[in-house]
Amino acid sequence: MIVAERKTIPELVEILNGHKKILVLGCGTCVTVCLAGGEREVSIISSALRIASNIRKLDFEIEELTIERQCDNVFIEQATEAIERNDVVLSLGCGAGVQAIAERFLEKPVYAGLNTEFIGVLEERGIWTEKCAACGACVLHQYGGICPITRCAKHMLNGPCGGSREDRCEVRPDRPCAWQLIYQRLKGIGQLDRLKKIAPPKNWETSLDGGCRVIIREDHRI
Amino acid sequence: MTHESQLAKKIDAGDFIVTAEFLPRASTDISEIEAIAASFKDKVTAVNVADNPHGPVLSSLAGSLALLKAGVEPVYQMVTRDRNRIAIQSDLLGAAALGIRNVLCLSGHHQTLTKSSQSANVYDIDSVQLIAAVKQMRDKGVLLDGTKIKGDFPVLIGAVAGPDMKPMELNIMRLAKKVEAGAGFIQTQAVFDIETFENWLEQARSRELTKKTAILPGVMPLESAEKAEALREKYMDLFIPDSIISRLKEAGDAAAQQKEGLAICIEIIKKIKAMEGVKGIHILSGGRENMVPEIIAKSEL
Numbered sequence: 001m002i003v004a005e006r007k008t009i010p011e012l013v014e015i016l017n018g019h020k021k022i023l024v025l026g027c028g029t030c031v032t033v034c035l036a037g038g039e040r041e042v043s044i045i046s047s048a049l050r051i052a053s054n055i056r057k058l059d060f061e062i063e064e065l066t067i068e069r070q071c072d073n074v075f076i077e078q079a080t081e082a083i084e085r086n087d088v089v090l091s092l093g094c095g096a097g098v099q100a101i102a103e104r105f106l107e108k109p110v111y112a113g114l115n116t117e118f119i120g121v122l123e124e125r126g127i128w129t130e131k132c133a134a135c136g137a138c139v140l141h142q143y144g145g146i147c148p149i150t151r152c153a154k155h156m157l158n159g160p161c162g163g164s165r166e167d168r169c170e171v172r173p174d175r176p177c178a179w180q181l182i183y184q185r186l187k188g189i190g191q192l193d194r195l196k197k198i199a200p201p202k203n204w205e206t207s208l209d210g211g212c213r214v215i216i217r218e219d220h221r222i
Numbered sequence: 223m224t225h226e227s228q229l230a231k232k233i234d235a236g237d238f239i240v241t242a243e244f245l246p247r248a249s250t251d252i253s254e255i256e257a258i259a260a261s262f263k264d265k266v267t268a269v270n271v272a273d274n275p276h277g278p279v280l281s282s283l284a285g286s287l288a289l290l291k292a293g294v295e296p297v298y299q300m301v302t303r304d305r306n307r308i309a310i311q312s313d314l315l316g317a318a319a320l321g322i323r324n325v326l327c328l329s330g331h332h333q334t335l336t337k338s339s340q341s342a343n344v345y346d347i348d349s350v351q352l353i354a355a356v357k358q359m360r361d362k363g364v365l366l367d368g369t370k371i372k373g374d375f376p377v378l379i380g381a382v383a384g385p386d387m388k389p390m391e392l393n394i395m396r397l398a399k400k401v402e403a404g405a406g407f408i409q410t411q412a413v414f415d416i417e418t419f420e421n422w423l424e425q426a427r428s429r430e431l432t433k434k435t436a437i438l439p440g441v442m443p444l445e446s447a448e449k450a451e452a453l454r455e456k457y458m459d460l461f462i463p464d465s466i467i468s469r470l471k472e473a474g475d476a477a478a479q480q481k482e483g484l485a486i487c488i489e490i491i492k493k494i495k496a497m498e499g500v501k502g503i504h505i506l507s508g509g510r511e512n513m514v515p516e517i518i519a520k521s522e523l
Contacts (some may be wrong), residue, residue, distance in 0.1 A: 153332050153334075154302075154303070154329050154332060154343075154345045154348065155345045155348070156329065156345075156348045156349075157348055157350075157351070158348050158349075158350035158351065158396075158399055159350065159392065159395065159396040159399060160387070160392065160396065161329045161349070161459075162329075162382065162384040162387065162411060162458075162459030163331075163332065163335075163457070163458045163459050164387060164458070165387070165388075165458040165459075166388055168458065170332065170335065170457070170458040170459065171332045171334055171335070173458070179392070180392070183389070183391075183392045195392075195395055195399075196395065196398070196399070198350055198351075198354060198399060198402065198403055199350075199351070200351065200354075201307060201346070201347045201351045201355070201366065202346075202347075204346065
């Protein structure tokens with residue numbers, strides 16, 4: 001899923017200062033699961049903004065709404081009336097959700113209430129970790145299902161760097177070295193030979209480096 | 223005018239090699255480099271020029287050319303952190319055209335460990351891929367995109383290894399890959415733990431890697447217990463055992479600790495220089511280039 005974190009209330013107050021009628025718009029998909037922008041967070045953030053408004057006399061009028069998916073036209077339509085009767089939208093969707101709303105309401109300021117962080121998983125209660133860099137040409141089959149592009153800070157494709165110490169990463173000593181995990185995993189599944197072959201330079205054209213990506217499925221356009 | 227790498231010639235001849243590390247400064251004063259070159263001249267086979275290890279300084283390409291001009295053979299260090307394959311190959315062509323004959327291929331300290339921690343990184347290719355790219359440019363005369371290079375590209379390729387990196391199986395696999403990719407010499411991270419180094423060297427010997435590449439173990443004079451502790455805390459590739467830190471502490475005041483650091487360095491050189499498979503010594507000055515001539519003299523290199 002897409003993992004995001006809330007911006008702080010002082011940051012949000014700064015962004016919204018000068019506006020009156022504000023729609024705080026949550027999203028019921030990824031950001032609900034990662035506890036950043038679902039119905040519950042819409043309620044918490046709205047309450048905090050009302051308190052800030054009272055203290056600083058900002059005159060905010062806040063409406064709350066959460067739709068199933070902000071990145072999907074069908075669900076965005078359900079928010080149309082609420083968006084139109086407010087001055088601005090504070091979207092608690094991911095970066096895709098914020099932009100999807102903004103592109104459909106050209107006259108309306110739409111602000112991001114979250115910092116979208118990564119594609120990842122819930123590791124354990126309250127801990128999310130990044131797993132995928134969405135490079136567009138998956139290599140997981142070569143590395144025992146552990147991504148060296150995402151999880152190695154140097155995207156090393158041919159083994160660890162010198163800063164790998166007994167399963168820790170030099171860049172984030174609180175995190176494991178991806179290459180130690182790859183080694184253990186490949187050894188465990190009897191595929192260590194995969195590491196002996198020199199992996200050639202990666203083609204980054206399929207990634208964001210090749211420009212903002214689009215997928216066109218002709219079979220779905222008929 | 224093409225000249226040969228003296229480092230390559232000495233490796234081929236089986237001569238004992240001494241290389242030393244020069245860390246360029248954030249400086250435009252060329253006389254500093256000339257002074258370092260003068261102090262190294264005729265004492266070492268070649269001098270490594272570090273590629274922005276701790277943040278931006280004078281470029282390793284410019285530093286290498288300045289050494290060359292001053293009559294000292296450079297080992298041009300190149301990290302894959304800051305340049306994509308376009309910039310890397312472009313700089314390599316320029317280096318070869320202007321007379322640089324040795325290139326050391328590294329991934330480089332991650333930028334978050336430098337003073338420019340907010341910088342973006344590149345890491346388009348990794349160190350093994352860089353070694354293979356330089357080999358292709360030299361042996362096939364073509365760039366990664368297939369473009370034919372006009373003229374020779376007579377470059378000796380070097381790489382780095384860390385004898386202390388565990389597990390040993392993964393460590394040696396990585397070393398073997400670098401040698402297979404084309405590394406003609408290997409400079410190691412600073413050796414402080416002789417037993418671990420011996421074990422690593424034995425593993426390299428048993429796979430005949432010491433016959434395929436010239437192993438130049440690194441040594442580093444430590445300045446003080448405090449600085450040594452800070453170094454090993456920050457850089458995981460540097461293994462300094464507690465026993466070495468204790469020796470420095472017990473030596474006494476700052477001057478005594480510096481002297482002890484030098485003595486430890488000389489002791490290590492004497493212990494490792496005659497080991498089977500060791501072709502020379504690489505002195506990691508860590509920016510204290512003034513220590514190098516004394517280390518060479520006192521360790522009878």
